[in-house]
Amino acid sequence: MQVAAAKETIFQVNDLNLWYDDFHALKDVSLEALNNEIYAIIGPSGCGKSTFIKTLNLMINMEPGVKMTGEINYKNKNLLDSRVDLVDLRRKVGMIFQKGNPFPQSIYDNIVYGPKIHGIKKKSELDEIVETTLKDVALWDEVKDRLKSSAMGLSGGQQQRLCIARALATKPDVVLMDEPTSALDPISTLKIEELMSELKKKYCIVIVTHNMQQASRISDKTAFFLHGRVVESAETGKIFSNPEDKRTEDYISGRFG
Numbered sequence: 001m002q003v004a005a006a007k008e009t010i011f012q013v014n015d016l017n018l019w020y021d022d023f024h025a026l027k028d029v030s031l032e033a034l035n036n037e038i039y040a041i042i043g044p045s046g047c048g049k050s051t052f053i054k055t056l057n058l059m060i061n062m063e064p065g066v067k068m069t070g071e072i073n074y075k076n077k078n079l080l081d082s083r084v085d086l087v088d089l090r091r092k093v094g095m096i097f098q099k100g101n102p103f104p105q106s107i108y109d110n111i112v113y114g115p116k117i118h119g120i121k122k123k124s125e126l127d128e129i130v131e132t133t134l135k136d137v138a139l140w141d142e143v144k145d146r147l148k149s150s151a152m153g154l155s156g157g158q159q160q161r162l163c164i165a166r167a168l169a170t171k172p173d174v175v176l177m178d179e180p181t182s183a184l185d186p187i188s189t190l191k192i193e194e195l196m197s198e199l200k201k202k203y204c205i206v207i208v209t210h211n212m213q214q215a216s217r218i219s220d221k222t223a224f225f226l227h228g229r230v231v232e233s234a235e236t237g238k239i240f241s242n243p244e245d246k247r248t249e250d251y252i253s254g255r256f257g
């Protein structure tokens with residue numbers, strides 16, 4: 001009998017506390033996210049989901065008055081140590097937001113932006129990155145004849161897939177997604193969900209979602225946040241069918257939030 005190889009730990013967060021000035025927004029958060037898995041973060045508005053996901057590539061440092069204690073180990077290196085190269089970190093830990101936010105440039109230039117910053121200049125190499133990443137997000141067939149047209153002419157769902165392609169172009173390990181489908185129609189949402197299931201074959205994905213069906217459909221693990229704490233974190237099937245904590249059960253059954 002073959003034993004499946006253990007999945008690599010990408011993030012190991014230990015006792016993370018975060019304050020915005022005096023406001024204690026994350027309390028003793030501990031989580032482990034593995035490669036080739038989708039980790040969903042759920043919880044009511046204001047519970048700290050976006051704050052948490054933004055700590056994973058230190059985008060949170062752009063907010064004024066933020067102070068953190070604890071550990072955010074990314075591939076065994078604590079990001080809260082001072083000597084982290086932020087440019088390198090953001091290349092390896094890509095982020096997708098609620099609304100696709102392409103640059104007002106061509107489809108092609110949106111994708112080559114990151115690779116060019118990281119020193120790739122050869123046209124054949126850039127062409128290859130554009131084709132591969134657009135194929136990865138299932139957008140190639142829709143746009144291959146208009147790569148030089150403005151990205152702003154794409155539909156909302158296409159713009160979101162382009163932004164995912166843009167994140168993939170720098171060869172990340174992780175894709176963070178903060179409510180990536182909340183501004184999309186059901187068909188575009190389904191396409192992004194199918195895409196996530198494909199992407200997890202190569203990446204670790206952490207997604208914040210308000211959509212409980214989405215979390216249960218696509219994720220492997222789920223963490224339920226409330227008032228800045230992780231109430232419960234487990235296999236998604238367990239969270240949705242047999243949660244340990246009454247508050248988790250109340251939330252997933254729509255009794256609050």
Ligand SMILES: Nc1ncnc2c1ncn2[C@@H]1O[C@H](COP(=O)(O)OP(=O)(O)OP(=O)(O)O)[C@@H](O)[C@H]1O
Pocket residue numbers: 020023025043044045046047048049050051052063064
């Ligand atoms: N820059 C900031 N300065 C001060 N407080 C903040 C800041 N950003 C967020 N907060 C507060 O931290 C708490 C957590 O906010 P956060 O945006 O992480 O919640 P959320 O779970 O993502 O909410 P939503 O689902 O509504 O997006 C909230 O009380 C919020 O008001």
